[in-house]
Amino acid sequence: MTPEIDDRYRRGVAVLQLLSGEAIEQVTNKVAEIAPDFARMTIEFPFGDLYSRGVLDLRTREVAAISALAALGRIPQLRVHVMAALNLGVTRAEIVELLMQISIYAGFPPALNALAECHDLLIDKDERTTT
Amino acid sequence: MTPEIDDRYRRGVAVLQLLSGEAIEQVTNKVAEIAPDFARMTIEFPFGDLYSRGVLDLRTREVAAISALAALGRIPQLRVHVMAALNLGVTRAEIVELLMQISIYAGFPPALNALAECHDLLIDKDERTTT
Amino acid sequence: MTPEIDDRYRRGVAVLQLLSGEAIEQVTNKVAEIAPDFARMTIEFPFGDLYSRGVLDLRTREVAAISALAALGRIPQLRVHVMAALNLGVTRAEIVELLMQISIYAGFPPALNALAECHDLLIDKDERTTT
Amino acid sequence: MTPEIDDRYRRGVAVLQLLSGEAIEQVTNKVAEIAPDFARMTIEFPFGDLYSRGVLDLRTREVAAISALAALGRIPQLRVHVMAALNLGVTRAEIVELLMQISIYAGFPPALNALAECHDLLIDKDERTTT
Amino acid sequence: MTPEIDDRYRRGVAVLQLLSGEAIEQVTNKVAEIAPDFARMTIEFPFGDLYSRGVLDLRTREVAAISALAALGRIPQLRVHVMAALNLGVTRAEIVELLMQISIYAGFPPALNALAECHDLLIDKDERTTT
Amino acid sequence: MTPEIDDRYRRGVAVLQLLSGEAIEQVTNKVAEIAPDFARMTIEFPFGDLYSRGVLDLRTREVAAISALAALGRIPQLRVHVMAALNLGVTRAEIVELLMQISIYAGFPPALNALAECHDLLIDKDERTTT
Numbered sequence: 001m002t003p004e005i006d007d008r009y010r011r012g013v014a015v016l017q018l019l020s021g022e023a024i025e026q027v028t029n030k031v032a033e034i035a036p037d038f039a040r041m042t043i044e045f046p047f048g049d050l051y052s053r054g055v056l057d058l059r060t061r062e063v064a065a066i067s068a069l070a071a072l073g074r075i076p077q078l079r080v081h082v083m084a085a086l087n088l089g090v091t092r093a094e095i096v097e098l099l100m101q102i103s104i105y106a107g108f109p110p111a112l113n114a115l116a117e118c119h120d121l122l123i124d125k126d127e128r129t130t131t
Numbered sequence: 132m133t134p135e136i137d138d139r140y141r142r143g144v145a146v147l148q149l150l151s152g153e154a155i156e157q158v159t160n161k162v163a164e165i166a167p168d169f170a171r172m173t174i175e176f177p178f179g180d181l182y183s184r185g186v187l188d189l190r191t192r193e194v195a196a197i198s199a200l201a202a203l204g205r206i207p208q209l210r211v212h213v214m215a216a217l218n219l220g221v222t223r224a225e226i227v228e229l230l231m232q233i234s235i236y237a238g239f240p241p242a243l244n245a246l247a248e249c250h251d252l253l254i255d256k257d258e259r260t261t262t
Numbered sequence: 263m264t265p266e267i268d269d270r271y272r273r274g275v276a277v278l279q280l281l282s283g284e285a286i287e288q289v290t291n292k293v294a295e296i297a298p299d300f301a302r303m304t305i306e307f308p309f310g311d312l313y314s315r316g317v318l319d320l321r322t323r324e325v326a327a328i329s330a331l332a333a334l335g336r337i338p339q340l341r342v343h344v345m346a347a348l349n350l351g352v353t354r355a356e357i358v359e360l361l362m363q364i365s366i367y368a369g370f371p372p373a374l375n376a377l378a379e380c381h382d383l384l385i386d387k388d389e390r391t392t393t
Numbered sequence: 394m395t396p397e398i399d400d401r402y403r404r405g406v407a408v409l410q411l412l413s414g415e416a417i418e419q420v421t422n423k424v425a426e427i428a429p430d431f432a433r434m435t436i437e438f439p440f441g442d443l444y445s446r447g448v449l450d451l452r453t454r455e456v457a458a459i460s461a462l463a464a465l466g467r468i469p470q471l472r473v474h475v476m477a478a479l480n481l482g483v484t485r486a487e488i489v490e491l492l493m494q495i496s497i498y499a500g501f502p503p504a505l506n507a508l509a510e511c512h513d514l515l516i517d518k519d520e521r522t523t524t
Numbered sequence: 525m526t527p528e529i530d531d532r533y534r535r536g537v538a539v540l541q542l543l544s545g546e547a548i549e550q551v552t553n554k555v556a557e558i559a560p561d562f563a564r565m566t567i568e569f570p571f572g573d574l575y576s577r578g579v580l581d582l583r584t585r586e587v588a589a590i591s592a593l594a595a596l597g598r599i600p601q602l603r604v605h606v607m608a609a610l611n612l613g614v615t616r617a618e619i620v621e622l623l624m625q626i627s628i629y630a631g632f633p634p635a636l637n638a639l640a641e642c643h644d645l646l647i648d649k650d651e652r653t654t655t
Numbered sequence: 656m657t658p659e660i661d662d663r664y665r666r667g668v669a670v671l672q673l674l675s676g677e678a679i680e681q682v683t684n685k686v687a688e689i690a691p692d693f694a695r696m697t698i699e700f701p702f703g704d705l706y707s708r709g710v711l712d713l714r715t716r717e718v719a720a721i722s723a724l725a726a727l728g729r730i731p732q733l734r735v736h737v738m739a740a741l742n743l744g745v746t747r748a749e750i751v752e753l754l755m756q757i758s759i760y761a762g763f764p765p766a767l768n769a770l771a772e773c774h775d776l777l778i779d780k781d782e783r784t785t786t
Contacts (some may be wrong), residue, residue: 141396159485161506161508161509161512162509162512164512164516165485165508165512165515165516165517166489166492166493166508168493168507169489169492169493169496169504169505169508173501173505176501177501183428196515200502203500203502205500205502205503205506207505207509208502208505209503209508
């Protein structure tokens, strides 16, 4: 790993730690065994290059991530970003509302599937507090 | 039109006026000629039922709309919501940044196409700064 | 729930009962826990607003539902509508034929996956009778 | 062209003539110049192999085609099958209704775009009634 | 089965045997029970008509298959063609590289999901030799 | 632009020059005006990071690009990579054959649309042979 690439990687890890420690592992673990370079790129480009640019705050970036991933039906990554949003203080009710809105753009099935597949993350354990 | 449906329609129009007067026409005009009921539903369900629920502010809803529509490559509706976001005070630099981020989830082509197809809306007429 | 919304909901439930009692539960159950308003909307808009308009009979609407859902690869909803079509008297052979035709528009994989994922619903238990 | 392939081709052309003479040209013309074998396959497999099997009548097959193509946003082929459906006696109001229903499964944008892109085919030349 | 159709089927089986004996079963088994004609068509058209044309060698056709299927997120068929590519002598490192490249066109999630879902096929059992 | 980023950019430009001088402009021009950083990233990540890794030769990478882009229906980028493939010596007949094969995975419409939209690039100017 050249020093300059290391720099983008370190910036990416720094962003991911603001989002979720668990998320780092989820993003890279299984893939790292067969494609270690791609696990590194998955941190460098999205988080090191884009998320770390500022311009948009992390909350806005997570709203964008959840919306795009739910619309495309990419469940494993959707779950990572729902966790990240909860860690940033977005409430369960707000995330549910976002997923409901996706029905407008991508139809009811992706919205229903996103809600069902994130059921465990979005269910209110005691009394609908947030994180 | 029954009185109660009329109510959802009026709520929808009220939201659309906060977003963009022009947008109302763009959403309904061409389709209204051949499918007037669907033009009405396009205001009732997305804007009358969902946007008007509160929970999320309109800025957040437009971030979600732009992200989902760019990811799915739905250009005419993307343009409507870019206009709406600009009317709400989202800056050109922020919208450009959102579209850049979509490359993570849906690849470079939808991000590049979204930027190219919204070029006229996102170009800065006087000072041409970007991010 | 306001009286007028209740009206759309009741119309939707009435349609769903023609399609399949089981389907009502499948459409709403899991999601209702975390997004009760969206479970209600999933009955109101598709079934209360659209299906109940007449113009097309329910059999034609189910042919459309199965075709669109198979093309998009939305398996949980495809299964609900295959069950509904069987309840309406569409034969297993006709549904298989519909799914085969989807290969033209969306490729062999969605057609093969749709057939495999609905295998239990489409297998002829004794001698290729319908429902 | 071997005799047996010729047979599938002839069956396909026979089906296409029931649907629309114009459709044959639209399906094959432009592509035939650079990929004549594929133009032939486009008649053989969809129309010669699948449409000609019976099991479903042509009207049902066109409902399926329009639904899948609108959901996937494949405009040129959607237009061919809207023309074919009109030739089979499906009314403009029924086709509009089908396209409206697609909003449930694929969102409002593909339904709106399908209606807008088939505007010239679906507009009622003399009396402009809708549903 | 008419003699001429049998011919396309036999050509398709011959190609599939070059790719993978196991693949034949995977392509047809589960679907054959409910849609035997479609199982046959799945061999006839893709393998009997297209793969057997020459023009492109089988290695190039498998590169195309893996790229398209990963981009579209069609996992069961992707696995069949990863197996076929390995049987043709494409190395694990090359397939991993192909899946990484898909992130450019379809985003990181389909590339990550493809790698994760083919983990067992792509993991190097002893010391990162190829097939 | 930091020196190390400049390095990835330079590697990317070097790859693009092997593919097509014209392609560089097509990839970046229109977008560069409103999103100069993204135009740079479009060269850095795909071409500087991925294409320049070796492992796969450029011909194989272009087969992958064309297959994925045709399957996803991303026409502007498909055209860029068809040009690049032609520059690398891939024949028109081979590209046509690749696009035909996409019908298996994504259906006939994306294959037909890809062929029609690249008609000018794939037509043989002097002798008009095909496959």
